[in-house]
Amino acid sequence: MTSWFTDKPQDLRRFRVLTGGQAVAEALRQIDPDVFPVYPITPQTPIIEAFAQCVADGRSHARILTAESEHSAMSAAVGAALAGARAMTATASQGLAYMIEIVYLAASLRAPVVIAVGNRALSGPINIHGDHSDGMLARDSGVVQVYVTTAQEAYDWMVMGVRLAEHGEVLLPVMVGLDGFTLTHSAEPVEILADAAVQEFVGPYAYPYPLLSEVAGTYGAFAMPEHYFEIKRQQIAALERAEAVLPAITRSFAKLCGRQYAPLEGYCMEDAERAMVIMGSQRGTAQEAVDKLRERGQKVGVVTVRLFRPFPRRDLAEQLRAVQAIAVFDRASTPGSFPPLYLDTRAAVRTPRVDSVIYGLGGRDLTPDDIVAVFDRLKRPAVDADPIFYAGSDEIEQER
Amino acid sequence: MSDVGADLKRYLRSPMMPTVWCPGCGHGNIARAIATALDRLAIDLGQVVILGGIGCSGRTPFYFNTNAMHTTHGRVLAFATGLKLANPRLTLIVAMGDGDALAIGAGHFVHAARRNIDLTVILYNNSIYGMTGGQQAPTTPFSFRSTTSPFGSIEPTFDAVDLALAAGATYVARTTTFDFAEMPELISEAIRHPGFAMVEILSQCPTYFGRLNKLGDAPDMLEYERDHTVVADEEPNQAVEITRQDLVGNLPVGVFRREIRPEYVQQYAELSRGRGGNYGA
Numbered sequence: 001m002t003s004w005f006t007d008k009p010q011d012l013r014r015f016r017v018l019t020g021g022q023a024v025a026e027a028l029r030q031i032d033p034d035v036f037p038v039y040p041i042t043p044q045t046p047i048i049e050a051f052a053q054c055v056a057d058g059r060s061h062a063r064i065l066t067a068e069s070e071h072s073a074m075s076a077a078v079g080a081a082l083a084g085a086r087a088m089t090a091t092a093s094q095g096l097a098y099m100i101e102i103v104y105l106a107a108s109l110r111a112p113v114v115i116a117v118g119n120r121a122l123s124g125p126i127n128i129h130g131d132h133s134d135g136m137l138a139r140d141s142g143v144v145q146v147y148v149t150t151a152q153e154a155y156d157w158m159v160m161g162v163r164l165a166e167h168g169e170v171l172l173p174v175m176v177g178l179d180g181f182t183l184t185h186s187a188e189p190v191e192i193l194a195d196a197a198v199q200e201f202v203g204p205y206a207y208p209y210p211l212l213s214e215v216a217g218t219y220g221a222f223a224m225p226e227h228y229f230e231i232k233r234q235q236i237a238a239l240e241r242a243e244a245v246l247p248a249i250t251r252s253f254a255k256l257c258g259r260q261y262a263p264l265e266g267y268c269m270e271d272a273e274r275a276m277v278i279m280g281s282q283r284g285t286a287q288e289a290v291d292k293l294r295e296r297g298q299k300v301g302v303v304t305v306r307l308f309r310p311f312p313r314r315d316l317a318e319q320l321r322a323v324q325a326i327a328v329f330d331r332a333s334t335p336g337s338f339p340p341l342y343l344d345t346r347a348a349v350r351t352p353r354v355d356s357v358i359y360g361l362g363g364r365d366l367t368p369d370d371i372v373a374v375f376d377r378l379k380r381p382a383v384d385a386d387p388i389f390y391a392g393s394d395e396i397e398q399e400r
Numbered sequence: 401m402s403d404v405g406a407d408l409k410r411y412l413r414s415p416m417m418p419t420v421w422c423p424g425c426g427h428g429n430i431a432r433a434i435a436t437a438l439d440r441l442a443i444d445l446g447q448v449v450i451l452g453g454i455g456c457s458g459r460t461p462f463y464f465n466t467n468a469m470h471t472t473h474g475r476v477l478a479f480a481t482g483l484k485l486a487n488p489r490l491t492l493i494v495a496m497g498d499g500d501a502l503a504i505g506a507g508h509f510v511h512a513a514r515r516n517i518d519l520t521v522i523l524y525n526n527s528i529y530g531m532t533g534g535q536q537a538p539t540t541p542f543s544f545r546s547t548t549s550p551f552g553s554i555e556p557t558f559d560a561v562d563l564a565l566a567a568g569a570t571y572v573a574r575t576t577t578f579d580f581a582e583m584p585e586l587i588s589e590a591i592r593h594p595g596f597a598m599v600e601i602l603s604q605c606p607t608y609f610g611r612l613n614k615l616g617d618a619p620d621m622l623e624y625e626r627d628h629t630v631v632a633d634e635e636p637n638q639a640v641e642i643t644r645q646d647l648v649g650n651l652p653v654g655v656f657r658r659e660i661r662p663e664y665v666q667q668y669a670e671l672s673r674g675r676g677g678n679y680g681a
Binding site for chain 1: 470531536548549551
């Protein structure tokens with residue numbers, strides 16, 4: 001029932017069984033960036049290992065720089081991108097935390113670097129498993145953020161991400177987030193496009209103002225109060241434009257393979273009275289729970305957000321227009337306030353009842369039963385005293 | 401070697417056993433050497449803090465019945481500097497990997513050495529990023545393979561001893577996990593040394609470095625360490641008297657510097673006293 005499956009019979013020879021990490025590496029091989037500076041970190045490492053092998057085998061002309069840290073890796077990527085080379089990198093968790101200074105710079109210097117992030121919990125306590133706290137640390141950096149739900153989507157969005165990042169109206173980094181282990185290390189059939197098709201789709205790197213052009217330029221100049229604000233506003237406007245130019249990119253991608261993406265996707269939303277909003281790999285679990293409740297005659301649905309920055313607030317409002325109660329599932333916390341996806345959703349809709357659910361921190365499973373419990377909760381009156389429900393953990397706290 | 405059979409269990413946190421280290425990994429040998437050194441020095445374990453960064457070596461603090469601090473990748477010496485300044489009476493043993501000390505945290509390594517702050521760095525050097533699956537590190541020797549340099553590294557390596565000497569460390573030594581008896585001797589000497597002490601220990605990683613470079617199993621790798629190192633002059637502060645011929649394909653091991661120089665926390669205390677303060681009193 002997922003919308004991106006075509007009705008046409010699929011050519012199974014184009015499918016390969018790949019983990020999310022391998023799928024990203026395969027996309028990298030086909031995109032064939034000029035420069036790939038990188039530093040190892042779990043659960044991103046399968047990406048660089050697989051891609052390094054491609055480069056060593058002569059199947060990509062990319063120059064891999066095994067940098068001494070993520071901070072240096074991202075710095076090298078920005079330098080390369082501004083010099084006129086297509087630069088990409090990959091990281092996760094503490095690695096993203098360490099490169100964050102340069103992620104902000106990349107956005108403000110308008111360096112269109114595509115970054116694959118194997119989303120993983122931030123320390124501490126140290127933990128290597130999946131959640132979105134690393135991505136949320138980069139939430140306000142000005143980069144485009146996409147959270148995928150399958151290995152196929154990881155592959156597809158790496159390819160589309162290059163077009164989006166390098167679009168003349170955008171010129172911003174694009175972060176493609178795939179949940180650590182659940183996606184980076186789990187294998188599934190992934191349809192791979194022809195090399196030539198990907199090359200044609202992404203086209204040559206054509207940065208409009210490269211440092212190596214014949215016109216001298218300056219990047220990273222100092223901006224006093226009379227200029228800083230307007231430069232920031234240009235950057236904000238560029239990120240907003242990413243939402244506007246995306247449909248043309250997704251349409252042209254759909255022509256290649258039939259998979260038509262949107263910033264968000266509704267499932268059983270046509271007549272839904274209660275709905276949940278979620279991002280990332282748990283989409284499948286959510287849809288299973290919705291199927292279960294639908295069998296019992298309950299009018300429930302789920303909206304999966306793929307494009308998190310810029311936030312598709314109008315599309316989300318449209319999806320949730322007729323819904324009476326909403327639960328927003330965040331795989332990250334904002335201690336002292338409500339979590340990010342909840343706040344964005346709350347700002348987008350006029351629905352009186354919007355509950356916040358935090359789930360899956362540090363890689364904890366979210367089960368269909370957890371989701372059913374949340375939908376049941378939405379039927380009962382709101383509890384003001386306890387505004388955030390911690391799915392998969394509140395039960396444990398209560399037993400104490 | 402009289403204490404080879406010594407009961408070291410009281411130094412180890414038995415509920416944490418077995419360790420995360422792969423069979424044949426040299427890090428267990430180093431941990432045993434640290435325990436032996438603690439036993440010989442007879443220090444109050446309550447006054448010892450073992451700190452670790454990230455990677456295989458970073459697990460070290462979990463396994464000891466001392467105070468423990470597990471930090472972030474490369475930053476362990478920055479954490480340690482704060483800890484030592486706040487409580488100068490503590491004995492600090494800092495377990496660092498080659499990634500911690502020479503890649504992502506190289507800046508902290510040289511500055512801690514420059515300040516000559518009183519702590520002991522045990523640098524576990526296995527020439528590769530082991531925990532994440534065998535990627536190239538700045539210690540991966542030229543032409544050696546890793547998962548990110550499948551045709552061999554094209555980069556020169558960092559020499560931790562040269563770096564520590566140049567940065568101003570006052571005790572600098574290198575040994576290997578093959579030198580079973582020497583490891584605890586150097587570690588205890590380093591702990592007693594009043595200043596920044598660094599003992600680099602070449603450690604075998606049969607799982608990644610050994611396998612990718614066809615160096616055989618752990619015993620083969622220990623022999624490789626034996627056959628590719630040459631003992632430097634034992635006289636402290638003397639030029640290392642090894643000929644160029646000896647150095648081809650070989651790495652000098654031994655003690656390279658023992659020097660007493662003003663220590664950072666002491667300097668701080670003297671400044672405090674001079675200004676009427678009571679730091680370190």
